[in-house]
Amino acid sequence: MLHCVRFVALRYEPIGARLSQGGIRTTVARFAFVSAPSPDFRPDIEGLRALAVAGVVAFHFGFTALPGGFAGVDIFFVISGYLITRHLVSEISLTGRLDLLRFYARRARRLLPVALFVIAATLAVGTLILSPEEQALYS
DSSP states (O other), X not given: OGGGOEEEEEEEEEEEEEEOGGGXXXXXXXXXXXXXXXXXXXXXXXXXXXXXXXXXXXXXXXXOSSOOTTHHHHHHHHHHHHXXXXXXHHHHHHHSSOOHHXXXXXXXXXXXXXXXXXXXXXXXXXXXXXXHXXXXXXX
């Protein structure tokens, strides 16, 4: 989704000069990562998403002071639906059309590598830590 795309670049920051051995002057510098938020970035929505995720995580860890952390899943889906719809409406208003094939291809390119990695890692760890009987239960 375009709302969370951030371009990261390295910025050269000279922080002073010093004399090294032999009287040769060198510049002491550092490289810093610079992140420029996308024009579509909405910190308010990102904050709501963070709260929704925190509620789900707290629920899974058994934090009972705030019951109903599972509602974070619903909140997260509503926010994601809003952001996807906003992106599609923006594309229609800019180009005059909606290319769903391109939309789903972009999403697949973004999500499938991570999903396949998680599946492979889960299978690898599962074969290492589960007994053969437990593996038979989940196969």
